[in-house]
Amino acid sequence: MIVNSERTIALTCPACQGIQKHTFSLFSISRKPLQLMCRCGFSQGHLRRLNKHFELDVLSIEGERARILLPRGQFFGTPLINLASPMSGQSLGYLGDPAMVQEVMIEEPSEFCLESDDFTNPDIMRYVLESLEQLAGQDKIRCECEHSCIGIDVYPDQVELVCSYCGSVVKIGARTQQHQERLARVTEIVMEPCTSQFLGEWLKPLT
Ligand SMILES: [Zn+2]
Ligand SMILES: [Zn+2]
Structure with a gap:
């Protein structure tokens, strides 16, 4: 099995309502939180390693804080994960293989865009x-x-x-x-x- 060493997170930004992609190498994530900055300057949250899990701590489009713990295997191995807030069930964005995330973003382009x-x-x-x-x-x-x-x-x-x-x-x-x-x-x-x-x-x- 080939594991792509890069992952992409696409999150809807509560400030500018745009979708911001963050692509990073799996090896760059440590216990030190990786800040997820939107291009508008808003910090969407962070990602860090916690023992056998990865912790994603982000703000939903409504500004609610959502903390998601993903087991290592799932974080590395699942091609595409639809991230949802554990509290409200609201979609936060996607995590997965960069090509897969790109594909799903093209399929649902204007869902979050302001007209x-x-x-x-x-x-x-x-x-x-x-x-x-x-x-x-x-x-x-x-x-x-x-x-x-x-x-x-x-x-x-x-x-x-x-x-x-x-x-x-x-x-x-x-x-x-x-x-x-x-x-x-x-x-x-x-x-x-x-x-x-x-x-x-x-x-x-x-x-
Ligand atoms: Zn933004
Ligand atoms: Zn204040």
Whole structure:
């Protein structure tokens, strides 16, 4: 039996709602957690070796934490595993042989993709999401509580940054030219623990 020494994990990202693939060599996984970073800058979770198991600790698309333990044999030998949250049963993504994962992603391409018609103003929304991704990629979005853990909820005309630890929310309009201009001036978003504010209100101190 030939075992491919590479595995791919494809996970739906709770922040940008895209599917991010992570390909790694089996030998690169140790007890030290391997961080699974999405291209948008969001950390989807980690993977590590635990004795005879592999532990996958990730966030579902709804931002719920899911911990999956896979026996070594299954992790190495199964061509394709449909990963589901042990709590809710919701699909998290796939794990398996890189070619198999690629194939299943092509078969179900748009299941998780956001459609332009979903938005009041798709151009402004695209700008807003790109800006937030950029800020997140530079570590410029955080909450001042103990365990800053920021997720993004996307609505037709606005996005909400939510700290899943303290529940703090920042709403960012994504409908008008004014919304776009306002966000263009933002260089960092620091959320106050557990309060709800509009971006425009706390923008003032920025110079
Ligand atoms: Zn992402
Ligand atoms: Zn917080």
